[in-house]
Amino acid sequence: xxxxxxxxxxxxxxxxxxxxxxxxxxxxxxxxxxxxxxxxxxxxxxxxxxxxxxxxxxxxxxxxxxxxxxxxxxxxxxxxxxxxxxxxxxxxxxxxxxxxxxxxxxxxxxxxxxxxxxxxxxxxxxxxxxxxxxxxxxxxxxxxxxxxxxxxxxxxxxxxxxxxxxxxxxxxxxxxxxxxxxxxxxxxxxxxxxxxxxxxxxxxxxxxxxxxxxxxxxxxxxxxxxxxxxxxxxxxxxxxxxxxxxxxxxxxxxxxxxxxxxxxxxxxxxxxxxxxxxxxxxxxxxxxxxxxxxxxxxxxxxxxx
Amino acid sequence: xxxxxxxxxxxxxxxxxxxxxxxxxxxxxxxxxxxxxxxxxxxxxxxxxxxxxxxxxxxxxxxxxxxxxxxxxxxxxxxxxxxxxxxxxxxxxxxxxxxxxxxxxxxxxxxxxxxxxxxxxxxxxxxxxxxxxxxxxxxxxxxxxxxxxxxxxxxxxxxxxxxxxxxxxxxxxxxxxxxxxxxxxxxxxxxxxxxxxxxxxxxxxxxxxxxxxxxxxxxxxxxxxxxxxxxxxxxxxxxxxxxxxxxxxxxxxxxxxxxxxxxxxxxxxxxxxxxxxxxxxxxxxxxxxxxxxxxxxxxxxxxxxxxxxxxxxxxxxxxxxxxxxxxxxxxxxxxxxxxxxxxxxxxxxxxxxxxxxxxxxxxxxxxxxxx
Numbered sequence: 123x124x125x126x127x128x129x130x131x132x133x134x135x136x137x138x139x140x141x142x143x144x145x146x147x148x149x150x151x152x153x154x155x156x157x158x159x160x161x162x163x164x165x166x167x168x169x170x171x172x173x174x175x176x177x178x179x180x181x182x183x184x185x186x187x188x189x190x191x192x193x194x195x196x197x198x199x200x201x202x203x204x205x206x207x208x209x210x211x212x213x214x215x216x217x218x219x220x221x222x223x224x225x226x227x228x229x230x231x232x233x234x235x236x237x238x239x240x241x242x243x244x245x246x247x248x249x250x251x252x253x254x255x256x257x258x259x260x261x262x263x264x265x266x267x268x269x270x271x272x273x274x275x276x277x278x279x280x281x282x283x284x285x286x287x288x289x290x291x292x293x294x295x296x297x298x299x300x301x302x303x304x305x306x307x308x309x310x311x312x313x314x315x316x317x318x319x320x321x322x323x324x325x326x327x328x329x330x331x332x333x334x335x336x337x338x339x340x341x342x343x344x345x346x347x348x349x350x351x352x353x354x355x356x357x358x359x360x361x362x363x364x365x366x367x368x369x370x371x372x373x374x375x376x377x378x379x380x381x382x383x384x385x386x387x388x389x390x391x392x393x394x395x396x397x398x399x400x401x402x403x404x405x406x407x408x409x410x411x412x413x414x415x416x417x418x419x420x421x422x423x424x425x426x427x
Numbered sequence: 428x429x430x431x432x433x434x435x436x437x438x439x440x441x442x443x444x445x446x447x448x449x450x451x452x453x454x455x456x457x458x459x460x461x462x463x464x465x466x467x468x469x470x471x472x473x474x475x476x477x478x479x480x481x482x483x484x485x486x487x488x489x490x491x492x493x494x495x496x497x498x499x500x501x502x503x504x505x506x507x508x509x510x511x512x513x514x515x516x517x518x519x520x521x522x523x524x525x526x527x528x529x530x531x532x533x534x535x536x537x538x539x540x541x542x543x544x545x546x547x548x549x550x551x552x553x554x555x556x557x558x559x560x561x562x563x564x565x566x567x568x569x570x571x572x573x574x575x576x577x578x579x580x581x582x583x584x585x586x587x588x589x590x591x592x593x594x595x596x597x598x599x600x601x602x603x604x605x606x607x608x609x610x611x612x613x614x615x616x617x618x619x620x621x622x623x624x625x626x627x628x629x630x631x632x633x634x635x636x637x638x639x640x641x642x643x644x645x646x647x648x649x650x651x652x653x654x655x656x657x658x659x660x661x662x663x664x665x666x667x668x669x670x671x672x673x674x675x676x677x678x679x680x681x682x683x684x685x686x687x688x689x690x691x692x693x694x695x696x697x698x699x700x701x702x703x704x705x706x707x708x709x710x711x712x713x714x715x716x717x718x719x720x721x722x723x724x725x726x727x728x729x730x731x732x733x734x735x736x737x738x739x740x741x742x743x744x745x746x747x748x749x750x751x752x753x754x755x756x757x758x759x760x761x762x763x764x765x766x767x768x769x770x771x772x773x774x775x776x777x778x779x780x781x782x783x784x785x786x787x788x789x790x791x792x793x794x795x796x797x798x
Contacts, residue, residue, distance in 0.1 A: 125755070142733075155569075157510075157569070157573075175444060175500075197773070199773060199779070200779060204779045204782050204783070205782060206593055206778045206782050207777055209508055209510070209569055210725070210729060210774075210778050211775065211778065213510070213725050213726075214726070214769075214771055214775045214778070215772075215775075216722070217722060217723070217767070217769060217770060217771040217773065217774060218767075218771030218775070219771075220767060220771075221764055221765075221766075221767025221768040221770065221771050222771075224762075224764035224767060225762055225764040225765050225767070225768055228762040228764060229460055229762065234762070234764065279732065348577065349577075350574050351570065351573070352570070352574065355570060357752040389585050389589055391581040391582070391584050391585040391588075391589075392581070394581050395577070395578050395581050395582075398574040398575075398576075398577045398578050399578065401570070401574050402556070402560070402571055402574050402575075403757060404572060405560070405566045405567075405570060406560050406564050406566050406571075407564055414719070415478055
């Protein structure tokens with residue numbers, strides 16, 4: 123029972139990480155590093171909660187995605203069109219998101235750091251399985267936003283590996299010059315990758331605010347945008363890998379909560395470090411070699427080739 | 428010759444263009460919530476510069492940003508992106524606090540320098556793994572430093588909440604719960620304020636202003652930064668590596684050694700960032716210790732175009748924006764978070780402006796080379 127509860131809690135914790143990590147996969151496979159995921163997630167969380175507060179959960183999701191995509195467009199404009207350093211642009215977006223969320227919160231709700239409670243999607247149970255009491259933590263009280271990300275993993279793998287769009291996107295991340303020579307619109311593809319990462323980071327924020335907590339609280343993303351980036355690296359820039367990493371990181375988070383309750387010998391702060399330590403280990407080749415797309419992070423400039 | 432002068436002036440103007448554009452965006456936002464932008468900006472200036480204590484408060488606020496801005500810029504000059512200033516100053520503050528409350532009975536002449544040195548050592552220590560991985564295994568420093576930031580947050584949290592939490596706090600009438608913080612830092616490790624010096628110059632500051640000797644120290648460090656980069660052989664190597672590592676390597680510069688030393692130095696400077704608030708008005712390390720100086724330092728370095736003078740000026744600008752925002756929030760009911768938006772827009776527009784400028788310059792130079 124207790125094990126199942128931890129698994130259920132780990133699954134819930136991994137959802138925002140997984141969504142944002144899938145977004146990062148699209149963006150980086152197209153050659154654009156997205157450090158701004160955290161900011162996009164903050165936008166998704168705040169505007170998701172606001173939309174849900176005024177017009178219900180569906181509006182919440184729409185607003186969340188729209189706000190995060192607006193930020194993604196800024197990132198694409200800065201990095202693809204103006205070829206600004208991608209890290210710099212991402213850092214600036216994170217600063218901006220923090221300010222926009224606080225400012226909007228105080229103008230709309232007269233409170234800088236939280237929104238009121240917001241309505242959730244009606245929870246549902248998986249039919250038949252919900253008759254087994256032992257499985258209850260896993261199959262009851264589910265949200266569509268909880269199930270969707272796991273469905274997006276095979277879909278993303280298919281899109282990236284089996285469709286024309288995916289092939290072109292990956293080409294832009296590996297060798298934009300070659301892609302351009304073959305008539306692929308590198309700029310459009312890179313915009314698409316960044317926008318998709320905005321959509322998914324927005325969903326991640328919406329899930330956090332609407333389903334996980336039930337309101338927006340400042341700082342609720344807690345660096346999950348960066349953990350998502352770590353999950354993408356850990357998963358070697360693949361949807362399936364990102365899933366495994368997100369589950370692992372979600373488990374670390376779930377266990378760190380339990381550690382506080384159980385009074386474990388290892389302080390929970392050290393359990394919380396696991397994702398970050400693992401990512402450094404992967405990057406340094408202790409676990410295995412990381413292989414980013416060849417042109418990841420490099421601006422593409424037609425005139426200079 | 429004529430064109431090159433024009434280019435230098437244009438280049439100096441780019442940050443101003445960015446500031447102007449950001450204020451314009453700010454005006455639109457202010458108008459959007461029904462405030463008169465001109466009145467708000469005028470209010471910010473009045474509030475900030477009418478009194479000496481307000482000016483001193485600006486200098487106090489900009490002090491950490493000068494340190495973090497210089498730390499980031501030092502990395503940039505060698506082509507390194509130190510996103511880890513955030514974690515480095517947290518570890519620096521942790522070690523400094525530890526020596527600050529842990530050691531008692533030392534004379535201030537020994538205690539204070541020791542605490543500052545430990546702060547710098549903490550920052551350098553936290554920079555060590557990322558740069559070692561970079562030069563040894565080719566791991567990009569951006570991701571590793573981000574990861575190190577979060578490890579630092581957790582470590583400091585453990586240090587403050589579990590390891591060294593002050594259990595001897597006296598609660599008011601025995602009510603409430605104790606603060607999650609370390610014991611107070613000894614008087615001998617506190618940084619003296621500038622009140623004495625300024626009183627000698629005829630300026631009396633009230634006690635609630637904590638402007639201290641870290642501010643002149645930051646200015647001195649900015650001068651040192653300039654001297655190191657433009658007046659020493661090492662600085663020449665740093666800039667050469669920053670402009671092109673392969674070319675520098677071919678010219679006989681030991682690139683790895685330069686990268687390693689520059690990054691450790693950047694970490695050591697980063698370690699100073701949190702010390703001004705820690706050793707003056709806060710006086711202990713707690714779970715609410717000011718965050719984000721590291722990330723704002725990136726903004727300061729970019730706006731200052733990685734030049735020490737520019738960094739000091741943009742740190743002062745950020746200090747002014749903070750202080751002025753507080754003023755207009757109190758006096759005109761403008762949410763001070765509008766300023767955070769302006770700062771974000773400023774960074775985005777400066778980098779776009781610099782990029783466009785660089786391209787324009789390159790085109791001009793090509794033209795000149797042809798003619």
